[in-house]
Amino acid sequence: MEVKREVSDESLAEMSVYSQQLLYGLNELRQRQLLCDVVLIADDAKVAAHRVVLAGCSPYFRAMFTGSLVEKDKPEIELQSVDSIGLRTIVEYAYRGSVVISQHNVQSVLPAANLFQLTPLLRNCCRFLQSQLHPSNCLGIWKFAETHSCFDLYNKVFSFILQHFTKVMRTEEFKDLTVEEVCEVLCQDNLSVSSERCVLEAVDLWLQADLPSRRDSLKNLLPCIRLSQLPLTVLNKFLDSHQHLIEDSICRKLIEEALGDKLDAERRLKRSKADCSSCRARCPSKALCAVGGKCGLFASLDSVEIYCALNRSWTEITPLSTCRNECAVTSVSSRLYVLGGIICENRENGTYRYHDNRVEYWDPESNVWHEKSPMIHRRSAFAVVTFQENLYALGGYDGQVYHRSVERYCWQSDEWTPVTAMQQCRSCFSACILEGFIYVIGGYGPPCLNSVEKYDPVSKEWGNGDPMVEKRINYGAGVACGCLFVVGGHNGCSNLSSVERYDPVGDQWTNVTGIDRQGQD
Structure with missing residues (x-):
C-alpha cells in the first residue's frame, strides 16, 4: 500500500537551507580548487569545476561526461561558441543557482545558456533583453534573438519594432x-x-x-x-x-x-x-474604447471600457477623474487621450454642469490616468484627430460660442499651440485623416452643414472640398480603401440612414448602399 506523506512548511524550509548550504560548500571547494576534476577553457580563460555539478544542472554537460564523447575523461576541455564571460557566468550559475544579468554580460550569457541548455537562465536573459527594448536597440536585439533561435523573444521584439516603427526607422540600426x-x-x-x-x-x-x-x-x-x-x-x-x-x-x-x-x-x-x-490600409492591432458619456437625461459617466476583438470581450479599466460627456477621444504613442466635454458635478444645491478644457491620458501599462496641459479653449461636441503624433482639437461649443478655432498639441513638450482656424464654426461633427489632409465634414454652425473643409498641415492652410449630398450632424465617419465614408446622423429635421462616400482624387461624394435603420451616431 502506498503511503502519502505530507511535507510541512518547516520541512520545506529546512530543505531550502540545506540546499543553499550544499551549493555554498561546493562553490567554496571550487574556488579553492579542491576535488575539481575538469578545467573548462574559453578564449584565454581557464575555469576549474566538478563534473558532477556541471552534469547535474546542464543536459549538455551530462551528455558530455556520461556518454561516449572524447571529452568524457579529458582533464581540460576547450569550448567553442562561448567566450570567457559566458563561461565564467555559466559555471557561477551552476554553483549558485542565480547570476546577475546586465547589459555588460547578456550578449555572452545568452548564447552560453542556449548552448548548455540552461532553460531558466536563458529565459531570464530573454526577459532582461525584453525589458531593455528601445527604438534605438530593438533591431539589434531582434537579429540577436534570431541568431540564437530565441523565437519567443524574436516575436515580441518584432511586435515592438512594428509598434514603434516611426521612431525605429530613424535609427542607425535601421540604416544597417x-x-x-x-x-x-x-x-x-x-x-x-x-x-x-x-x-x-x-x-x-x-x-x-x-x-x-x-x-x-x-x-x-x-x-x-x-x-x-x-x-x-x-x-x-x-x-x-x-x-x-x-x-x-x-x-x-x-x-x-x-x-x-x-x-x-x-x-x-x-x-x-x-x-x-x-x-489595404495598414491595420495595427487596435481596441475599441467606450469613454464617459450619458446615462439617462442628465447623468454622466466616468467609466471607461475597452473591447478586444481577439477574444471578443469588454474590460473595464480605471475610471476617468471626473464624469464627462460630449468629450473627444484619440490615441497617440499607445496612450488614450480624453479631452474637454461637459463636466457634471454633484454639489449641495444640485448638479453643476460646465464645459471643460482639461486633458488626461490613460497609460495602459500602469492602468493610471494622468492630467496634462489643458486646451486653450473650453470645448464640447468637437472633433480631435492625431496626425504625425500631434493632436488637433477642432471646433466645438463652449456653452456660449460655437468655435471655428483649431489648436495643436505636442505630447512630447505638453504644449498647445493655435493653428489656422476653420472657415466655418462647427460642432457635432467628425474629422478624419485622408491622404495627408485633415478633413472636417458637416456639423452644426449653426445651422446644419453639408460643407467640407480640408487642412494641409504642411502649408497650414484650409481649402474647400466637395459638399456632401446631405446636411449631417452626429453621424459616423471613417476612412477605408482611400475613401472617406459618412454614415447616418441627423439633417436638422430627421434621422438619416443614408451613406455617402468621398473620393479625394475626383473630389466627389457618391451615395452608396444605406444602413438598415435611421439613426444618429
Missing part, C-alpha cells in the same frame, strides 16, 4: 539592415504608421544611407510600399525621382495598378474586397 530585413518589416499589415508616406520615407532613409550600392534594391522594396495608399501628388513625385523603375516589368505593373487604383475609386474598392494587399 539588409534589403531582405527591410522588406520583412515593411510588408507587415500591422506596421504602425500614420500613413503610407511614412513607409516611403523609411525606404528613402534606408536608400540614402548608401545610395550607390542600394539604388537597385528599390525594385525589391517597391512591392512593400502600398502605392495606391499614397496621395497622387506624392506618388507622381516619387515616380519622377525614380524613372529607372519603369524599365523593370514587375515594377511597371505595380505602378500601373497603383495609378489605376488612385484614379478609379470603384476599382480600388473591388480590389480591396478581393483582399489585394496593395489596396
Whole structure:
C-alpha cells in the first residue's frame, strides 16, 4: 500500500537551507580548487569545476561526461561558441543557482545558456533583453534573438519594432539592415504608421544611407510600399525621382495598378474586397474604447471600457477623474487621450454642469490616468484627430460660442499651440485623416452643414472640398480603401440612414448602399 506523506512548511524550509548550504560548500571547494576534476577553457580563460555539478544542472554537460564523447575523461576541455564571460557566468550559475544579468554580460550569457541548455537562465536573459527594448536597440536585439533561435523573444521584439516603427526607422540600426530585413518589416499589415508616406520615407532613409550600392534594391522594396495608399501628388513625385523603375516589368505593373487604383475609386474598392494587399490600409492591432458619456437625461459617466476583438470581450479599466460627456477621444504613442466635454458635478444645491478644457491620458501599462496641459479653449461636441503624433482639437461649443478655432498639441513638450482656424464654426461633427489632409465634414454652425473643409498641415492652410449630398450632424465617419465614408446622423429635421462616400482624387461624394435603420451616431 502506498503511503502519502505530507511535507510541512518547516520541512520545506529546512530543505531550502540545506540546499543553499550544499551549493555554498561546493562553490567554496571550487574556488579553492579542491576535488575539481575538469578545467573548462574559453578564449584565454581557464575555469576549474566538478563534473558532477556541471552534469547535474546542464543536459549538455551530462551528455558530455556520461556518454561516449572524447571529452568524457579529458582533464581540460576547450569550448567553442562561448567566450570567457559566458563561461565564467555559466559555471557561477551552476554553483549558485542565480547570476546577475546586465547589459555588460547578456550578449555572452545568452548564447552560453542556449548552448548548455540552461532553460531558466536563458529565459531570464530573454526577459532582461525584453525589458531593455528601445527604438534605438530593438533591431539589434531582434537579429540577436534570431541568431540564437530565441523565437519567443524574436516575436515580441518584432511586435515592438512594428509598434514603434516611426521612431525605429530613424535609427542607425535601421540604416544597417539588409534589403531582405527591410522588406520583412515593411510588408507587415500591422506596421504602425500614420500613413503610407511614412513607409516611403523609411525606404528613402534606408536608400540614402548608401545610395550607390542600394539604388537597385528599390525594385525589391517597391512591392512593400502600398502605392495606391499614397496621395497622387506624392506618388507622381516619387515616380519622377525614380524613372529607372519603369524599365523593370514587375515594377511597371505595380505602378500601373497603383495609378489605376488612385484614379478609379470603384476599382480600388473591388480590389480591396478581393483582399489585394496593395489596396489595404495598414491595420495595427487596435481596441475599441467606450469613454464617459450619458446615462439617462442628465447623468454622466466616468467609466471607461475597452473591447478586444481577439477574444471578443469588454474590460473595464480605471475610471476617468471626473464624469464627462460630449468629450473627444484619440490615441497617440499607445496612450488614450480624453479631452474637454461637459463636466457634471454633484454639489449641495444640485448638479453643476460646465464645459471643460482639461486633458488626461490613460497609460495602459500602469492602468493610471494622468492630467496634462489643458486646451486653450473650453470645448464640447468637437472633433480631435492625431496626425504625425500631434493632436488637433477642432471646433466645438463652449456653452456660449460655437468655435471655428483649431489648436495643436505636442505630447512630447505638453504644449498647445493655435493653428489656422476653420472657415466655418462647427460642432457635432467628425474629422478624419485622408491622404495627408485633415478633413472636417458637416456639423452644426449653426445651422446644419453639408460643407467640407480640408487642412494641409504642411502649408497650414484650409481649402474647400466637395459638399456632401446631405446636411449631417452626429453621424459616423471613417476612412477605408482611400475613401472617406459618412454614415447616418441627423439633417436638422430627421434621422438619416443614408451613406455617402468621398473620393479625394475626383473630389466627389457618391451615395452608396444605406444602413438598415435611421439613426444618429
